[in-house]
Amino acid sequence: MTTTEARPTAEVGNPRRRKEDARLVTGRTRWTDNIVLPGMLHLAMVRSPFAHARITAIDTEAARAATGVIAVLTGADIADEQGALPNAWAIVPEQKAPVHPSMAVDHVAFAGEIVAMVVARNAAEANDAADLIDVDYEELPPVLDLRQAATDSSLAHPDLGTNVSAVWSFDSASAGTGGDVEAAITAARDGGILIEKEIRQQRLIPAFMEPRSIVVDPTPEQMTVWSSTQVPHFVKIFIALVLGIPESKIRVIAPDVGGGFGGKLQFTPEEVLTVIAARRTGKPCKYSESRSESLMAAHHGRDQWQKLTLAATNDGDVTGLKVELIADMGAYLGLVTSAIPLLGAFMYNGIYKFPSYHLKCTNVFTNKTWTDAYRGAGRPEATFAIERLMDELAAKVGADALAIRERNWIKHEEFPFATVAGLKYDSGNYEAATAKARELFRYDELRAEQLKRRESGDPVQLGIGVSTYTEMCGLAPSRWLGSMGYVGGGWEHASIRMLPTGKVEVITGTSPHGQGHETAWSQIVADRLGVGFDDIEVLHGDTQVAPRGLDTYGSRSLAVGGMAVLAAADRVIEKAKPIAAQLLEANVDDLEFSGGRYGVRGTESGMTMAELAFAVFQGHKLDGSAEGCLDADATLDPEDFSFPHGTHLCAVEVDTETGATSIRSYVSVDDVGVVVNPMIVEGQVHGGLAQGIAQALFEEAVHDESGTLVSGSFVEYLVPSSADLPSFTTARTETPSTTNQLGVKGVGEAGTIASTPAVVNAIVDAVRHLGVSDVPMPCTPYRVWKALQEGAQS
Amino acid sequence: MIPAAFEYFTPSTVDEAVALLRDQPDAKVLAGGQSLMPVLRLRLAAPETIVDIGRIGELQGVRDDGDALVIGAMTPHSTVQADPLVGEHARLVSLATATIADPQVRHRGTFGGSLAHADPAGDLPAVAVALDASFVIAGPDGRRTVAAADFFEGVFSTALAEDELLVEVRVPKYTGWGAHYEKFNRVAQQWSIVAVAAAVRLDGDSIAEARVGLTNMGSTPIRASAVEAALVGRPATPEAVREAAALAADGTSPVSDLNGDADYRRHLASVLTRRAVLSAAGTG
Numbered sequence A: 001m002t003t004t005e006a007r008p009t010a011e012v013g014n015p016r017r018r019k020e021d022a023r024l025v026t027g028r029t030r031w032t033d034n035i036v037l038p039g040m041l042h043l044a045m046v047r048s049p050f051a052h053a054r055i056t057a058i059d060t061e062a063a064r065a066a067t068g069v070i071a072v073l074t075g076a077d078i079a080d081e082q083g084a085l086p087n088a089w090a091i092v093p094e095q096k097a098p099v100h101p102s103m104a105v106d107h108v109a110f111a112g113e114i115v116a117m118v119v120a121r122n123a124a125e126a127n128d129a130a131d132l133i134d135v136d137y138e139e140l141p142p143v144l145d146l147r148q149a150a151t152d153s154s155l156a157h158p159d160l161g162t163n164v165s166a167v168w169s170f171d172s173a174s175a176g177t178g179g180d181v182e183a184a185i186t187a188a189r190d191g192g193i194l195i196e197k198e199i200r201q202q203r204l205i206p207a208f209m210e211p212r213s214i215v216v217d218p219t220p221e222q223m224t225v226w227s228s229t230q231v232p233h234f235v236k237i238f239i240a241l242v243l244g245i246p247e248s249k250i251r252v253i254a255p256d257v258g259g260g261f262g263g264k265l266q267f268t269p270e271e272v273l274t275v276i277a278a279r280r281t282g283k284p285c286k287y288s289e290s291r292s293e294s295l296m297a298a299h300h301g302r303d304q305w306q307k308l309t310l311a312a313t314n315d316g317d318v319t320g321l322k323v324e325l326i327a328d329m330g331a332y333l334g335l336v337t338s339a340i341p342l343l344g345a346f347m348y349n350g351i352y353k354f355p356s357y358h359l360k361c362t363n364v365f366t367n368k369t370w371t372d373a374y375r376g377a378g379r380p381e382a383t384f385a386i387e388r389l390m391d392e393l394a395a396k397v398g399a400d401a402l403a404i405r406e407r408n409w410i411k412h413e414e415f416p417f418a419t420v421a422g423l424k425y426d427s428g429n430y431e432a433a434t435a436k437a438r439e440l441f442r443y444d445e446l447r448a449e450q451l452k453r454r455e456s457g458d459p460v461q462l463g464i465g466v467s468t469y470t471e472m473c474g475l476a477p478s479r480w481l482g483s484m485g486y487v488g489g490g491w492e493h494a495s496i497r498m499l500p501t502g503k504v505e506v507i508t509g510t511s512p513h514g515q516g517h518e519t520a521w522s523q524i525v526a527d528r529l530g531v532g533f534d535d536i537e538v539l540h541g542d543t544q545v546a547p548r549g550l551d552t553y554g555s556r557s558l559a560v561g562g563m564a565v566l567a568a569a570d571r572v573i574e575k576a577k578p579i580a581a582q583l584l585e586a587n588v589d590d591l592e593f594s595g596g597r598y599g600v601r602g603t604e605s606g607m608t609m610a611e612l613a614f615a616v617f618q619g620h621k622l623d624g625s626a627e628g629c630l631d632a633d634a635t636l637d638p639e640d641f642s643f644p645h646g647t648h649l650c651a652v653e654v655d656t657e658t659g660a661t662s663i664r665s666y667v668s669v670d671d672v673g674v675v676v677n678p679m680i681v682e683g684q685v686h687g688g689l690a691q692g693i694a695q696a697l698f699e700e701a702v703h704d705e706s707g708t709l710v711s712g713s714f715v716e717y718l719v720p721s722s723a724d725l726p727s728f729t730t731a732r733t734e735t736p737s738t739t740n741q742l743g744v745k746g747v748g749e750a751g752t753i754a755s756t757p758a759v760v761n762a763i764v765d766a767v768r769h770l771g772v773s774d775v776p777m778p779c780t781p782y783r784v785w786k787a788l789q790e791g792a793q794s
Numbered sequence B: 001m002i003p004a005a006f007e008y009f010t011p012s013t014v015d016e017a018v019a020l021l022r023d024q025p026d027a028k029v030l031a032g033g034q035s036l037m038p039v040l041r042l043r044l045a046a047p048e049t050i051v052d053i054g055r056i057g058e059l060q061g062v063r064d065d066g067d068a069l070v071i072g073a074m075t076p077h078s079t080v081q082a083d084p085l086v087g088e089h090a091r092l093v094s095l096a097t098a099t100i101a102d103p104q105v106r107h108r109g110t111f112g113g114s115l116a117h118a119d120p121a122g123d124l125p126a127v128a129v130a131l132d133a134s135f136v137i138a139g140p141d142g143r144r145t146v147a148a149a150d151f152f153e154g155v156f157s158t159a160l161a162e163d164e165l166l167v168e169v170r171v172p173k174y175t176g177w178g179a180h181y182e183k184f185n186r187v188a189q190q191w192s193i194v195a196v197a198a199a200v201r202l203d204g205d206s207i208a209e210a211r212v213g214l215t216n217m218g219s220t221p222i223r224a225s226a227v228e229a230a231l232v233g234r235p236a237t238p239e240a241v242r243e244a245a246a247l248a249a250d251g252t253s254p255v256s257d258l259n260g261d262a263d264y265r266r267h268l269a270s271v272l273t274r275r276a277v278l279s280a281a282g283t284g
């Protein structure tokens, strides 16, 4: 068998088209819902229409008698079997949480909670029978507003006795990372600038393209579970823990997965119930949610209320920031629900050098769908807060929005930098990214045009929004996670198998669902081992193939998983050395490895990796002095986080007659460290920008006063399409990370984190002279128009 | 979700379809399915019988009938939008159709289906009302014709009886008129929050005749007669049109929802009417 020539040029940095795209974009692949097994049964769920109620009776008789029905199960039927869904992160030891059943037994805490399920021969029969189930509810007053929830005036879970799950705080004075924020506030009040602001981070729905789907094949030897999940390894462990099935008998496969955005970083009720149905019936079972179910019952994101106090001198030097926030957990704690605000808590200082910082976070329960990770997870909220405040500060000082930032940001020669929030920023160059963005955006020209339009009273005003962000990537050093109360670790694992035909199998513990790991990991290995890009196959997402791993979320895959791949490749090279020495009849010290070949220094003699792999396969010539195997494993625990950053500039036109905003131009300059594949990075930035802009302008999960999700379909929950977005100008600067071997950072969430404040800042900038200093998100035309009406009155 | 089970018929003539509607229990017409299918899949409705009119040839296409165009009920939006006769004699119809949803929806959704569905936020009803279209309806007792003004009765409700079929719509020719459909929404695929359909005939610099219809300003499409009257005989200048457009919200009763309250919609109606009329007159 032939192998392709190793490319002479480096793979890392090559904008390769993604290996996985042909099958993904044509759909010629296995999505979970495409899987059909012999004798497979289908599930349909009955969900509570009420946000808060007691279940007084469930009549399943008609459903049981319906055509094709094999079983009907209620919460009472499986109460002893279903266990409780896990929360993996106690942010304080005394954290409170209600028991989280997969199926409600006698109390429902949000609209969409499962109260019964039907197992039938086909999906249509399951749906028909589900319609015949009659549930009697006694409605209870729903707790819907997070600020009211914090007062405990009415309880989301009466048995819990409070709505408050946890209170967590950080104070720079007591942590020894800075001064006393109250002193800074007092000083600002006496003779400086004090900005107080409340921000509502609206509830969002991850809205991944492929709704969640699960297939379970129960055999006595093994419980095989296919799930459209980001975290097959988590699912395996939790099926074992929650349902008491030995871990060694569980195999979880995440086949191709159509997006997640954090929304599939979860161990779900539907997964538990499908396993239970399969175990009870002894037949393969499938559950695929409808889009309506997905929007209503898959976990939501964001939903925080922030109260911010920024202290500064009259010149615009920030002296302190105080943050009080209330975070809506929804009805239950999911895997990392409670920690989402924490992941932002360390980022409120952004790229700036604040002398003092205080944050207090109160996590509360309400009768809404539980929240958890959604692209950015805590950091978008923090970044939005500080970037909105910096614009307000600029306005107060009468300074340019970029100038006020430069005054306060960390200079490139000051890295590594210990922040007031207690993190160590590895590297960055805010000056370079900002200079490049400014030029691409034609900042000065646009400012001149803005002035003209203001002066002429043009009904369409121009606004310029700035967002200079940083974020923490590479979740996460296990020690850090442990110190924060997370039960798991943050390492990643990889294996490399050198096949006899010269091909290379790379097995990764990360679980891509659109990110392109097959391509990027191939590029890394191609360079390291000197083998051809096309000779490398990357395997993932199956706990039997990749038994060790912690999956994909938190912009961790490259910085942690990719570095594990690199470490495994280094071990392969290491293991090959004594074998090469023996076969080449040379001294180990005379060998050098380059271009995929071990050569004897000063001679023509040498062997390629492919030749070595074949020789090891044959074993004929090995003398037994070294292990006859080139394959290697590596587990890598990251040394620290990495901190990508960038400068985003957005120009909007606001139609003051209708309140409509349209984005005229958008420039992003991101510094994500060393780039393995520029095309993948660009794709991540584009998608991230779209989702961040969506929070600014379009998306909001809205509930009515009874707790029903009003934005329960894509008619009301407005996910923008390409027609609603401008053509982005994206560029990069490259400041290598110092916390990993390749100098990579992370890019999965950057666009989302950066773009929301850029857009809202631009809108406010367009109409500030008309008396507007804020518009709540999403900044709908109606809200902008109302803000203009109020501005005109004041 | 999967719709509840139903009987499914595919008649090939209007008479057959009408007979099925009369004889089969709880029958519902299926045209392009772009509104009906979601309703069935969400199980908001579960008719026992579906009469698919997609194979009735005589319901398809646009034809010239002297002083009017006749548009078959089953003509897809994409066909209407591209049809040269419509472009020449009823440009307002082409322009409004082009704003509906996206290409996929426009390839399946139909002219007649949109009108029969009578969604207050649908774009074609206001156009039909503005242009004085008339609706040819077939029923067990034969055919009858209903004026657009009488066809729309309320939210999702029309003059069509349960056993009647909308066959075609006659649109008088507006050859040489300027037209514009000003649609206001938040994302491209969204239904109208408010929209204004305007057609004007100029005589020199002044407006000789005007037709203005409002989308989503009440439970049915609304003819902005006060605006029309105020425009006639006035020059097509921003000042004159602004004055007339200020009357757009007269007599309307828009809803309040996530996209805006009634006051905001009334405000939008006058802003959009001004823009629509000026664009139609070529002076916007």
Ligand SMILES: Cc1cc2nc3c(=O)[nH]c(=O)nc-3n(C[C@H](O)[C@H](O)[C@H](O)COP(=O)(O)OP(=O)(O)OC[C@H]3O[C@@H](n4cnc5c(N)ncnc54)[C@H](O)[C@@H]3O)c2cc1C
Pocket (backbone or CB within 6 Å): B028, B029, B030, B031, B032, B033, B034, B035, B036, B037, B053, B073, B074, B099, B100, B101, B102, B105, B108, B109, B110, B111, B112, B113, B114, B116, B117, B121, B122, B123, B124, B160, B164, B165, B166, B167, B189, B190, B191, B192
């Ligand atoms: C994503 C999306 C976005 C959309 N956006 C818009 C928009 O912006 N503006 C807009 O105007 N529309 C919009 N639509 C609706 C689209 O225009 C539909 O085509 C239209 O509403 C219904 O037409 P249809 O042919 O699909 O009818 P169907 O869905 O098949 O039928 C609709 C209703 O009309 C009845 N019916 C249909 N034809 C007849 C007939 N000949 N006689 C009697 N009764 C009949 C049916 O019984 C049913 O009750 C959108 C649809 C989708 C899916």
